[in-house]
Amino acid sequence: MKQHFELDKAYNPAKYEAKLYQQWEESGAFKPNPDATKEPFTIIMPPLNANGDMHAGHGMYVVEDITARYRRMQGHATLWLPGTDHAAIETQVVYERLLAMQGQSRFDLGREEFSRQVLEFTHKNSPNIISQFKSAGYSADWSRLKFTLDPDIVEIVYATFKQMHADGHIYRGNRIVNWCTNCRSSFADIEVKFVEREDALYTLDYGPVRIATTRPETIFADAAVAVNPKDDVNGELVGETALIPLIDRPIPIIADEHVDLHFGTGALKVTPAHDKNDYEIGLRHRLPEISIIDLDGRMINVPEEYAGLTVAEARQAVLAALDQTGKLLETKPLTHSVGYHDRCGTVIEPLITEQWYLRMAELNAPVIKAFETNQITVYPARFKKIAIDWLNNEHDWNISRQNWFGIRMPIFYKESNDPNKDPYLITADEAEAKAYYGEGNYRAETDVFDTWFSSGQWAYATLMATGDFDRGFFPTSAMMSGRDILTKWITRMTMFSLYRTRQVPFKDVYLWGLVNDAHGKKMSKSKGNVLNPLEVTAKYGTDALRLALTIGITPGNDGSLSEPKIEGYRNFCNKLWNVARFILGQLPEAYSPATPELHSPTDRWIMAKLATTITEVTRALEDYRFGDAGQTLYSLLWDDFADWYVEASKISPNHDLLIYGLETILKLLHPIAPFVTEAIWSELPWQSSQLIITSWPSANKGRTNGTEFEAVRQTVLAARALAAEEQLSKPAILTTDKTLFASAELIQRLARAGEVRLVKQGSGLYLGGEAWIEAGDELIKARQHRLQQQRAEKTGYLKSLQAKLANERFVASAPAAVVQETRDRQAETEALLERIEAQLQSLR
C-alpha cells in the first residue's frame, strides 16, 4: 500500500526551520509586495545592538513579526524595516575592556585609530545578531537593513542638526553636567543610575556655623553656606561670614529655601561647581563657580598637598587634616543614593563643562499635542500619560558627548582672532571650514552626538535612506518596543519627526514589558535565572518560544517565561502536526480539495467554531491583543478541532471540511507560529505557493448553527464523567430524543458507550437533556447522595435566580437581554431539578 503522505511521527523543527526561512527570504516574501491591494503598513524595528546577542527580551519582537505577517496576509504592502545600532558608549566600553585585557587603553591608540577599530569590530559582530533574529523567524526585510552609522543616515542627522541650529533650537552652554571620569564624557540624567550606598556624614566646623557633608574633599570649592530662611537657630547667621576650614577662606552665609531644616545641622555648604543643587543655588545667588576636580577626576586648584589626588584619596587626606585640626566634629553613617554611570559603573562626578544643548520646551509642545489629541494611539493607554508627563518636564537636552565612538558633531571652531568670523561653523564638510576660516585657523569638533540624537531620527532617516519615505511608507503604522525606551526614544522620535516632517512618525505605539523568569523575577546573570532563547529554541523549536511569549502576556506588563511553559507549546505544535498528519493520512489517492459541503451536525458545529474564531482572532490582532489571538487558536485547535471534530470524523470523514478547517487554522496561526504552519502547508500537494503570502481567511462563509452537535457533546461529556466516577465500562446510553439518537454512532464512539438506544421513557442515571445511562437500582442508590448534593446545589442556584427576578429594580434596570437570560436559566434549572427530583422519587 502506497503511503502518499509521509510526515514524521512528531514535528521536528530542526528539519524545517532554516530551510523555510531561507525560502521565505529568497522568494522576496519579506519585501513589501508591489502588487498589494491595500495601503502600506510599516513597522520600523528598534535597532539592534550590533555587538549584542539575542536574549529573552528580544523574544518580544515576536509581536512585531506577528503584526507584520498578519498585515502581509491581509494584503497590505508590508514593510518591517530592520536596523543595527552602533550603541555608542556601550560598544566603546566593551571594546575598551578587550583592549584592557591586552594591557592597552584607547589613549594608546588615539581617537582615529580607536574609532576605526571599534567600527571594524562592530561590522564584524553585526551578522551575529542578525542571524539570531532570522532564526527567530522574524520576517523583516533584511535587504533594507540600516546601520546607525551608515553615511546616508549620518547625512540626515547632520541636516537636522544644522536646521535646528539655524532655527535657534540649539545652543552651547557652560553648565554642570553628569561627568564620567572613566569615559571622560558627559551623560544625560537618564544615563545615570542611582544606587543606595552606605557612606558617612561628616559635621564640620565652619566658624560660626556647623555644616554636614558627605563630600569633605569639596570644601575648597565652597562658595557659601546656605541655611533655610525659616530656620530659627541658623537663620540669624544669614549675612555673617563662615570660614572654610584648612584654608580659612571666608564665605557668606546665605538663605535659600532649598535647604532642609531637619537634615544634618540645617546648614549646607554650597559647592556650585560640583553639585547639581548647589549649582542652582549658585545661580540664584550669583555665587562663583570654583572647579576643583578635573575631567580625570583629580584634584586641581587646591592646596598643594591635595593636588593631583583622586577624589577618593583627597577625601581621606582632607578628613585626616580636618580631624587633626579639630574641625571634624562628628562622623556618622548615612545611607544615601549615589549616581553611577549606567554603562561603566563609575561614580558620576558633577562638574562644569561646555556642551551643546537642545531647547526642549518649544520642540516638545507639538509632541505633547500629538499624544493628547491621539494622533498617536498608545497601547496600553496608560503610557500616554507617562509620555506626556515626561515631555512636560524634560529639561534642555545635552546632546554632545565626549565619547570617541559615535557620530562626530559637524562643527568647526574658529582658532584665529579674526573678529569678522563666527566663533564656530556648522558643517560636516571640512573644505567649507577651510574656505571660511582659512588654512590653520580652525579646529574640528571632537565631540560626538548623544546616540539618542541620531536614533531619535531613526523612523524617518531609515525610510529616507531606502527611498521608501516617498513611496507612502511614512508615517509608519506601528512602533513596537519595550516600555523602557518610551521616554528616551519614542518621545524623541516623535519630536524629531514633527520637527522635520511635520508628521507624527507612527500612528500606533505598542509597548511590551520585561520577560521574567518562571517565578516572575527579573532575569539576571547574577541570579543565574537567565533563559537563553537560542538554547530553548534548539530544544523545543522556535514556534514554541514564540507561543510562550505570546499567550498569557499582556501589553505593557511583565511576563514570565520558563522551560515547562515552552515545552507546553512545543506539545501544541506537535498536536497541530499530528492533526495534519492524521487528516492527510485519511485522504484518498490524488485528492484535491473542493469547497466543503456541510453534511452533519458536526460539520455545522465546527464551521460555526471556525467562523467565530476567524472573527475573534482578527479582532484581537487589530487591537494588538496577541495573547487573546493565541489563546483562541490554541483552544480551537486542541479543544474543538482535534478533540471533537477530528475524533468525530473518524466515523465518516468530510475530507473537504477537514482540509478547510486545517488550512484555516494554519493561516490564522501562521503569524504566531510561522514555522510549523508553513511546514505543514508545504506538505499539502495542492498548495503551490507559500503560506506566508496567502490571504487572511474571512468569516463570511461560516455562519452556521452548531447547537445540534452541542447537545451530542453535552451528552457525551456527562456520560464520560459518570462512567469515570462509577468506573463503568461501555455503559448503555438511553435517549428519548430522535434527533439525538440520529447521532447514536457518534455518541457511542465518543462516550465509549456499549450502545445507544432510543427509548420511550428515560430511566437509569440522568445525564441531562434527554439522555440517561442505563443502570440498575443498586448503582442508582449508590449515587443517591450525589443526586441529593446536586439537588441542593441547583436549588440554591434556583433561589438566587428567583430572588433576582423578584427584584423589581433588577427587572427594571438590567438590560432586557440579561433579564431574559436569567429567565431562561431559571427555566432550565427548574427542568433539571424536576428530573433530579423524579429520579430521587423513583428510588423510594
Added chain:
RNA sequence: GGGCAAUUAGCUCAGUUGGUUAGAGCGCUUGAUUCACAUUCAAGAGGUCACAGGUUCGAGUCCUGUAUUGCCCACCA
C-alpha cells in the same frame, strides 16, 4: 517625596466597555489506551478574586482607604 502597575487555584498568568455558578497552562489525584499524537486521551480535586469600606438591581471588574510586591521619576548635604 511624586507616579504607575500588580495582588485571582499549589505555581505562572488570562479575565475586552460591570451582567451565567470566575478561566487557562503547568503541577496534583484517578483511570485509559498503543489503531494521528505518552510531546496522548478521559475524568477529578483545588479559588470567601490581598484587606476594609462605598457606589449599583448586580462588583474580580467602578470609587475611597489600607497592606504587600515590583517598576518609573525626582531628591538625598
